Amino acid sequence: MTTPVSVLRFITAGSVDDGKSTLIGRLLYDSQALLADQVAQLNKRSAGGTLDLASLTDGLEAEREQGITIDVAYRYFSTPKRKFIIADTPGHEQYTRNMVTGASTADAAIVLVDATRLDFEQSPLQLLSQTKRHSTLLKQIGCRHIIVAVNKLDLLDYSQEKFKQIVTAYRQLADTIGLKDVYYVPISALNGDNIVNSSEHMPWFEGAPLLTLLEGLPAAADEQISDTPEEAYLPVQRVARQDGSAADDFRGYQGRIEAGVFSVGQAVRVEPSARTSTISAIYGVQGEVARASRGDVVTITLTDDVDISRGDVLVASDSIVVPTKFLSATLSWLDERPLNTARKYWLKHGTQTVYAKVKAIDYVWDMQTLGQTTEANDLKMNDIGHVRLSLMKPIAALEYANNRAAGAFILIDDATNHTVAAGMIVATQDQDDWAI
Numbered sequence: 463m464t465t466p467v468s469v470l471r472f473i474t475a476g477s478v479d480d481g482k483s484t485l486i487g488r489l490l491y492d493s494q495a496l497l498a499d500q501v502a503q504l505n506k507r508s509a510g511g512t513l514d515l516a517s518l519t520d521g522l523e524a525e526r527e528q529g530i531t532i533d534v535a536y537r538y539f540s541t542p543k544r545k546f547i548i549a550d551t552p553g554h555e556q557y558t559r560n561m562v563t564g565a566s567t568a569d570a571a572i573v574l575v576d577a578t579r580l581d582f583e584q585s586p587l588q589l590l591s592q593t594k595r596h597s598t599l600l601k602q603i604g605c606r607h608i609i610v611a612v613n614k615l616d617l618l619d620y621s622q623e624k625f626k627q628i629v630t631a632y633r634q635l636a637d638t639i640g641l642k643d644v645y646y647v648p649i650s651a652l653n654g655d656n657i658v659n660s661s662e663h664m665p666w667f668e669g670a671p672l673l674t675l676l677e678g679l680p681a682a683a684d685e686q687i688s689d690t691p692e693e694a695y696l697p698v699q700r701v702a703r704q705d706g707s708a709a710d711d712f713r714g715y716q717g718r719i720e721a722g723v724f725s726v727g728q729a730v731r732v733e734p735s736a737r738t739s740t741i742s743a744i745y746g747v748q749g750e751v752a753r754a755s756r757g758d759v760v761t762i763t764l765t766d767d768v769d770i771s772r773g774d775v776l777v778a779s780d781s782i783v784v785p786t787k788f789l790s791a792t793l794s795w796l797d798e799r800p801l802n803t804a805r806k807y808w809l810k811h812g813t814q815t816v817y818a819k820v821k822a823i824d825y826v827w828d829m830q831t832l833g834q835t836t837e838a839n840d841l842k843m844n845d846i847g848h849v850r851l852s853l854m855k856p857i858a859a860l861e862y863a864n865n866r867a868a869g870a871f872i873l874i875d876d877a878t879n880h881t882v883a884a885g886m887i888v889a890t891q892d893q894d895d896w897a898i
Contacts, residue, residue, distance in 0.1 A: 468681045471551040473564045474611050475600065476574035477592035481613045483535075484573060490539055493673060505781065517667045543603060543677045545696040562794055562884050566870070569681040570607035571600050572672070574651075575628055578614045582624060587631040594635060598827060598846055602792045602886050604866060607679050608636075608644045611672060616650040620663045646670050694722030694730070695783070695860070695868055696776040697812035702761060714745065714761035715770055717813065720867035721860075722778065724762065725753045732768055733775045733858035739766040773814035775858040785856035786890040792856035792862075793820075793849045795841035797875065797882035807882065808874035811852060812867065815874075817854040824848040837858035841883070848888070862886035 472589065474482035535550040549564035565571060575593060600608060612628050625648045636644050647656055648667050655661035656671045669675075694807035696717050704712040725731070728741045744754050745761040754760045762776065770776075777783045795801055801820060826838040828845040841847050862869030873883040 468751070469545045469547060470570060470679060472570040472572060472674060472676065472679075473551050473568045473570050473571045474559075474574060475551060477576065477579075477590040477596075479579075480574035480576040481651045482572075482574050482591075483550055485572065485611065485649070485657070486537060486548055486641045488576050488651050488654055488657050489548070490537065492654055493539060493541055518801070521839050527652060527896065536775065539834050539870075541673065546676065548716055548885070560597060562603070563605050564598060565605060565803045566884075568605055569650065570609065570676070570679050570787065571605045572609045573597060573600070573632075575610060575612050575632070577612050577624055577628060578612055578850045580628065582627060586613075587627050589631050589635060591800055595844065595846070597632075597635060597641065599794060601641050602794070602846065604862065604886075606643060608641055609672065609675060610644060610646045611651075612648045613648065613651050615648050616653050616655065616663070620646075620648070620650075620655075620661075622664070622666045625667075629740050645669075645675055647675065674733060694724050694728070694776070694778040694781065695720045695858075695865065696724065696760070696762070696770055697814070697867075698721040698770060698776065699813050700772060701761070701770060713767075714763050715776065716759075716761045717776075718759045719754055719756050721756055721865050723755045724776075725755060726759070728781035730764070730776050731779045731781060733777055733783060734856045735769070735774070735787075737768050738779055739768050741765075759858070773812070773882075775812070775814075777858065783858050784890070785858050787853040787856045788875060788891040789851045789853070789859065790824075790873040790889040790891060791849055791851060791871070791885040793841060793846045793847050793873075794884045795882065796884060797845050797880060798845075799875075799882075801841040801883070806876070808852075808876050809851070809857075809871050809885075810874060811857050811859060811871040814856060814857050817876075818851050818873070820849050822850045823854045824850065850891075851885075859887055859890055861889060 481616065518574065537550065539546055539548070540804070546889070549568065551561040551564040570638070571647070573593065573596060575589065579590065580587060581812060596834045610629070610632050612625050615625060618624050629646045632646070647669060648664055649656045649672060650890050655663055656667065658671060659674045660671050661667070670678075696719050699717040702714040702716055706846060724741060724744060726741050726744055729738060730741060731738050741762055742765045743763045744751050746754055746758055755850045775783070803820050803823070806817045806819050823838045823841065824847070826835045828835050828844050838847065858868075860868035871885045871888040872881050872887065874880070875882050
């Protein structure tokens with residue numbers, strides 16, 4: 463019997479009405495991942511013999527009434543070869559923030575392209591702006607694998623030529639924004655062509671159907687990531703004291719290890735204070751352990767009485783992590799009110815929250831041409847820009863390309879408590895290098 467590989471987390475992305483919810487419904491239905499009562503409810507909702515597959519993921523009443531996806535819907539299913547966690551994300555520009563949420567933890571993304579909405583008289587063929595925006599966000603977020611599912615080919619007589627034109631257009635997009643691991647599948651989500659089984663309507667397509675492709679993709683847990691003591695990184699979530707009394711001797715620092723390895727007897731440094739100590743004990747969810755690594759939730763005690771609070775970070779004593787008050791970052795603006803460079807926002811990085819200001823906007827992506835607009839005074843809703851930030855207090859940050867958890871942050875409006883932007887750190891800078 464074959465041992466199942468790790469769980470694959472993937473999302474659906476693309477423009478509104480591309481068929482994302484229908485695709486997931488078809489995956490669940492054709493892979494026989496639905497319970498009997500779900501099938502009965504599906505048949506009850508469906509009329510005229512056409513299955514309302516989108517209703518399997520559109521759980522909100524407003525979604526069913528309007529026929530659009532608003533919130534992120536998570537679904538779980540498995541095949542004999544693999545387990546999956548699917549995030550059905552909205553395609554409408556108004557809900558781009560929800561797409562970013564779903565994509566932030568995904569190993570792969572299915573980018574749907576509605577072939578019927580494209581103008582094949584154009585030369586070169588132009589993809590929809592939201593397809594470009596979602597693809598750009600997937601690149602910035604660091605999604606490892608992209609599957610371009612060209613949908614509704616049944617309405618175009620399963621045209622191989624039109625499929626090739628779309629592949630050519632998306633390859634140009636992928637080259638422009640730097641997407642590497644991209645696959646292409648022609649499908650009809652409504653009819654089930656090339657979803658679970660190969661389609662008899664497209665004998666010209668020699669690739670694997672969508673589910674087979676998903677079963678073979680490596681997840682983050684499958685990939686060989688070098689975790690060493692030198693890379694150790696633990697944001698402190700909570701300081702635990704026995705019985706909650708400050709007079710007790712026990713003081714543990716709790717959180718999830720985001721990189722590297724921590725071991726009993728290891729020398730560590732606390733950032734941003736730069737105080738050093740040695741690990742005296744590590745407690746995991748099953749009790750005391752000698753060693754813990756990336757992904758483990760732990761409580762660590764030290765040999766010295768060091769002033770540590772929520773938001774501090776434990777790193778290896780010889781770690782290259784240097785606290786900084788200056789960041790360069792890619793910023794995805796999510797709020798209806800534009801960025802105001804004259805005001806401060808809360809920047810939440812890991813377990814630390816500090817005041818920050820956007821000091822400069824270097825450029826904003828033009829979603830039509832995918833060029834960089836250098837003359838920009840603000841970021842509007844759904845804009846993606848490269849910015850420089852100044853922080854009130856230093857944080858122990860890493861580049862997003864090297865560590866997702868240590869390189870990501872959000873901006874919060876301190877007046878409304880709304881999350882207004884999601885950021886990915888491109889570089890940390892010394893004050894001497896800061897030039898505006």
